[in-house]
Amino acid sequence: MSVVPLEAVPLELLRERSSVKWRRYPDDVLPMFVAETDYPLAPAITAALTRAVELGDTGYTSPASGIREAYSAFAARRFGWEVRPGAIRTTGDVIMGVVEILRRSIQPGDRVVVTPPVYPPFYDAIPEAGGVIERVPLLYDATGRYSLDLAGIETALLAGARAILLCNPHNPTGTVHSLQSLARLAEIAEKAGAVVVSDEIHAPLTQPDIMFTPFLSASDAAGRVGFAVTSASKAFNLAGLKCALMIATDADRLRLVRDLPAEVEWRTGLFGALAGVAAFAPESDGWLDSLLAALDRNRLLLADLLAEHLPGARYDVPEAGYLAWVDLTELGWGDNPGAKILRDARVALHSGKAFGGEGRGRVRMNIGCSPEVLTEAVQRIGALTSRRRTPSQ
Template structure:
């Protein structure tokens, strides 16, 4: 896959631009859930200004009054071009895409096409909590195939697939790639093995690839639909995580050649959900925001090293293995003796808000997820407060 050197963009590090006072003027969930004395390192919002290409595109749209309904394939074409340059993947066919409101709502629609009430959806815990919430709300059953030391356990996955289809029911596998919360980047060999297992057992794969632009260092992202045997898979992608656009909702569902018929059955009204302004923003990010993204990745790479150093110095009992993707850190706090939910202690006694590990499923107890998409000053202060909470 193509490697892009993060240091070559010439852009300033977006994580080092905004002061804490400026950030506290924001009115989003991250900054309004807790009192002002709490450092919020929990929900997936980064402490960055937007890429200027995005600001210009949205501002121009507002000046034009271009706030109607979305149309056209510019977003899909921008993503296809980005995928070709970034990942060396030329297989993203614009004609096999559909716009959806966001990745998780897109996941829901894909699972509706592939499964019915009572059918099984396999996940790999610890994993993004909405996987459980959305799937169970759809009246599907969750089957867990836990990660093994942070990576896919193919034996556990095969056993889950076998059980899921026993009795003749349909089944799907909701793949998180790159993985949230561990930051694991699945290899081409692992994904090819997944595709082979899915075909063997008749399990349909839906890949949540929202963190795909956020692969750090020398790790290479492999799109699931690019591996042999994945032709009947479906993927969800978006610019929202890479360019910090969660409040501008839009995403793309992408079908492999063998899943095009299913995607065509998606109800037409689903495409009414995305925001036209969001589509404009995401398109601009993918087309013109790559230098900003590269500067961000260099900053995140520095932050994960800083976090490892700070934990080693101040909280050496916390086990942290820096992931190769995302701006999320999965902290194993079990040796601290804080019980199943260490995030509760860090909040009450340290005034640092982390995400509790419990909603991430099996393997989440005794863990917490930290959002390192912030300045080095905030990150350093957060670790200092967490250590002070234990005294």
């Protein structure tokens, strides 16, 4: 089936946006750091938010906003996962959900496994919940694929770690964990009496040729040990509107979510819920397919651009999302090449080091933009290498 092309908003209009992506740096910088995208909203979201503004519908969010039903239907259509609306509660954002679930799943001082390189706020969320970070880095194989170090996680759990904060799909590598590895993770966690909190915010951005497995659906054990936290905010660019979903299918785990302080649910933003209902509705499926096609084009374009302009760079095409993890160690630009790139090429990337020590010499590049912006960014960075060579030529 052919999809309608999704064009990014023109750069001069993007520069009128007031979000952090467009306000942190001056106009000569191409911002490709924070995970916001440059596309217009899905039409159903624009309609829902416009109507709310017209009505002055800006009060508190009703627990009956419809977002739980909308996500349940979305998960069935897109992931083949049957999850009851009753298994879902909302809060303001994914990290809030992660913190509140972890806080009540561990004792202060308990160790919580993370799998670096990983989304930097995980390193704040765990201490905020009272936990201590235990690092079990992802494995990287000769085919350029990352995977969970299941033996390493098992060792950590048997030595007393009480929880795993999973990122699936994984930020920054774009890895979609396999059904087998998730089922094995659940088995390991159950044997050790640990819980798994699965951050699935990038799941709607899984490319169509890849199978995304919601952690809770990976096996019966996964349902027993797990929680999932997700949102429409990455795929549909709604981060400022504050609505995320906390999901548990096991009766005891669900009780923990339901027993969270009422304030946790009250933090849900009304615009976030309204936009989320529209995002997860069947009428937005076509828009999401168009977005995936645009991202597919960009993830392949980036490989070509790097080969042409930065042949020393190493990049494995992500399976999901719009974040590219690029290894620049061969260029000799030090631990934090993003600093040089910002200073000399005027392109703002996310520093790899923020994702853990494994990120030294690497950058995370947001490719949720037009092909023209992506091309210009890589050309600007590539020009630094020829500039460096010029004096000795």
